[in-house]
Amino acid sequence: MASAKSPDRWKARLLEGGSAALTYALVRAEVSFPAEVAPVRLQGSVAGVGAGVVSPLGCRPSWTTAMELSAEYLREKLQRDLEAEHVEVEDTTLNRCACSFRVLVVSAKFEGKPLLQRHRLVNACLAEELPHIHAFEQKTLTPEQWARERQK
Numbered sequence: 001m002a003s004a005k006s007p008d009r010w011k012a013r014l015l016e017g018g019s020a021a022l023t024y025a026l027v028r029a030e031v032s033f034p035a036e037v038a039p040v041r042l043q044g045s046v047a048g049v050g051a052g053v054v055s056p057l058g059c060r061p062s063w064t065t066a067m068e069l070s071a072e073y074l075r076e077k078l079q080r081d082l083e084a085e086h087v088e089v090e091d092t093t094l095n096r097c098a099c100s101f102r103v104l105v106v107s108a109k110f111e112g113k114p115l116l117q118r119h120r121l122v123n124a125c126l127a128e129e130l131p132h133i134h135a136f137e138q139k140t141l142t143p144e145q146w147a148r149e150r151q152k
Contacts, residue, residue, distance in 0.1 A: 100135040
């Protein structure tokens, strides 16, 4: 670990391309105050560190992003921005740490659009959130398709 004489040693290790596990351990061990975490967040694209980093427990470390995601937040945003008549969002992470989601979106905006364009609409809606999500599964239906599916 870094000595009192070299408080920036862990930062140098990040820039050298240390593993995600090492980076997580160093940050957890070295950071005494939340204010010191900000530079690490800004270096998210360096050496694979950032939103894509997953701890050994399967969750993104708390220092990877200031954004707190939840199923309810995603549901409200999709419903509002895509004018959806029905949205289901499930946090599929084993320990529900909000880094893996499955969504179902029913919107008239999908009418006449192929699957790829529908998914691009969802991805554009969640452009700020997706970099902070480890896994994202989506199903997009028109209101007519949704009505048929519910009748089955």
